[in-house]
Amino acid sequence: MPLLGVGLATIWSQFFPPKNPPITENNVPSLSGKVFIVTGGSSGIGYELSKILYGAGGKVYILSRTKSNVEAAIAKIKSEVHPTEGKELGGLEFIHMDLEDLASVQSAAKEFVAKEARLDVLFNNAGVAHLPAEKRTKQGLEYHHGVNSVGHVLLSKLLMPILSETAKKSPPNSARVVWPASIMVELTSPAGGVLVSQLDTPSPKIDEHYSASKAANWFAASEFAKRSGRETGVVSIAGNPGSFVTNVWRSTPGFLYYPFLPLLRKPVQGAYTYLWMGFSEEVNMDEAVAGRYATCDGRWHPGQREDLLLALKSEEEGGTGRAKGYFDWCEGKIAPFSTL
Template sequence: MFYKLRAFWSQSFGIPTPPLTEKNLPDQTGKVFLVTGSNTGVGYQVASILYAHNAKVWVAARTESKALAAIEDIKKEHPKSQGKLEFLYLNLSDLTTIKASAEDFLSREDKLHWLNNNAGVMTPPPGSKGAQGSDLTYQTNILGPFLFTKLLLPILKRTAENEPKGSVRVSWAGSLAVDLQSPNGGAVWTKGKDGEETLDGEKDNRLAYGVSKAANYFFGTEFGKRFGDRDGVLHNSYNPGNLASELQRHVAAQYPTFAIWLLHKLLYPVIYGAYTEIYSGLAPELTLQKDQGGYIIPWGREGSVRPDLIDEAKKESGQASRLFEWCERVTKEFA
């Protein structure tokens, strides 16, 4: 409990000035970035900052009309940019579509400097399901990003061969829920209909959200362990911060009025979340040697998570490894 309170306080109050913003970010000419869920909220702000600094940014989203509208708005905000904005269809809640999205990207691009797995859902209405019938939170926040990232590992590796070590990165979206809402060890398991082990917690969507955010921390550590050092790619995860974004749209119907009032008192403008994410993807002080599998906290600081989660990430057969193997099994037919 003490660690949860400390994490809540240190990541919500008295946060230092962001070290990397649109004001001091170096020119990004020649760099290619892919930001999922970047048609709105913090992802939109990340895409806007990168484009303003002449990067090529892929706006990966489910709804083309919204993504194209976002692209036009970003272009209007930065008329002098020499960068590019491209739309990529990506529906993380339907595993049958993800391979086609990855192949579409690979057919039109030959490098990728940062994959930012920013997209996700937060406590959708109870009973919400993805296209394959799994819990919507698990499918959108865990299985979809896992499969998409696995399919893009080859281009990340190729890009890393020609770039400074640790500058090619994959980042995963955690939140304060990693510390406050995930169960002991980060995940709960049960037997599925096929008799195989599967993630539990679907009946409690707040628990499912906590598990999904812990899973993204585990992805940062496990992908780093299995592929990062081998490929020269830095994998990390982040808590973007307590933000007033569209992610909160389902919350009001599920929490007491006082809790909603208190929540809004703790929320910051989404641009600050973009600073956290930009730091995760571009801060030069993050290195393969000391920051593989690292966790970034608002508004761009090297942080940590609960000790039980760190222990599970380090164990050979801990929760991080179990989660990875479960994702491998569930997504195999769609790869």
């Protein structure tokens, strides 16, 4: 049965996904010698992901705004994770980054490349939801788009050279950028996913801004893959990690939050989706260039809304070109900050 352009079973399976995720902390491969970035890794899904990566031997940089929160998260992870036979622990480090300020994103990228010679996977995890319609970033962008998407577009662009260098000395398809979307992409995003013509003059529809910013992450992943994926060797992939009890709900009114509460799961299960997007052999350049979209807890989405699929295609390809339009708009906004 269709619901809002997708099958009812598709919606249901994102709230109640199949059991036995393909990749968990119990079978993730050794990540010794590999380097990762997790934005917003001090709580929620990002915290659980950082914990798993560290436990598997990866060196994890948590890019976040509040140093004290990250330091507390790192201390907690180290107190809970212990080496097991045949595996060594990785490392955990903090780099300050405030996604509402593109200058801060630029500074964080510069600090990272000064410290490291490789980056295996960038997890663009951080995000906000349900903030006042009038709230703006330092550069005057609508807040959900600025933090959830535009800041991560800039970070990905600035780190693409080091990701590409890592791709050259790694197995094919292993250097990646992972982008989080949401069930709200198909439930409440506007026709075409993102209203590019309204990005500079946003409407007062708060929930639409959030869902559109998550659709924008999918569009950004697709455009990175199409424009430079085969040249750089870096796979950019987006997907819905699921719905969880995390801090993203802290600004949501109770009358919206509590009806959803029975459907929310533990954040670690969201980390399993990230692990699949970050390490599964099913995820490759061909799928990324095609604009494939992952879903919880590690599988391909069975079929998105037709208007969103058309948005991924250019007008020459028979689509609406909405993804291209969004990415071009982003490039204009990040241009003053796009070099290190």
